[in-house]
Amino acid sequence: MKQLIWLFSLVFCAGVAAQEAPEWPTQDGVVTVIWQQPEEYADVRTGSGLQSRYQNHVFATLGKELQKSVTPLLQEGQQARFVVTDLDLAGDVRPSFGAASSDIRIVKSIYPPRIKFSYSIVGPDGQVVALGEEDLRDMGFDSRPATRHQNEALRYEIRMLDEWVRRHLAKTLDAEG
Structure with missing residues (x-):
């Protein structure tokens, strides 16, 4: 009987937790960034630490950078919306086979960064100013000189x-414009 009660509690709690979870991580503002279905992304894996914390760090960092670089381009009243549908970070996470307590991300030219997203820029009157889909991949990411983000x-x-x-x-x- 105790096992049946425990099983019922487990199923019930899992259902409640699933209902309360947010659909997708989002960054709002004049530039909105939506990270759509991040569990299906090609590679946002951490080598160490909590996966959810690492994903939140990646989404927050990239979202804020996108907001920071796009906002100055917008005219007053315009709003931008980005919906990210896939992300593949530079490098690949590999097991350390006992050399360390966690996996490691190996960055080589054969593992370039890639991001897929759609975007729209809307004017203050609701008219679409710009619209598109992008599949960015930086094949020469490791051969360029260091930048301000080195x-x-x-x-x-x-x-x-x-x-x-x-x-x-x-x-x-x-x-x-």
Whole structure:
């Protein structure tokens, strides 16, 4: 009987916890970043520590960088929305086979960073100013000189996003404005 009560409690608690969990992590503001179905991303794995904490760090860092680089490009009243559908961090997590207590991320040119997202820029009147889908991959990420983010753990991903904003989005918004 105790086993039956315990099993019922476990199933009930799991159902309640699943209902209370947020659908996707989001960063709101003039530039909104939605990390859609992150459990299906190619690679946002940590080598050590809690996976959920690492994912939150990755999403917060990249989302804030995107917000910081896009916000100055927007005219008053415009809003941007990014929906990230896949992320593959530079490198690959490999087991350390006892050399360390955790796995390690090996960064080599054969593991470039990649991010897939859709975006829209909407004017104050609700009209779409810019719209698109991107599948960014930086094949030469490890062969360029250091940037202002050289000491950041996500420097390759930040640089890839910054370059896309500068080379593509800024030109698109200039042409529209």
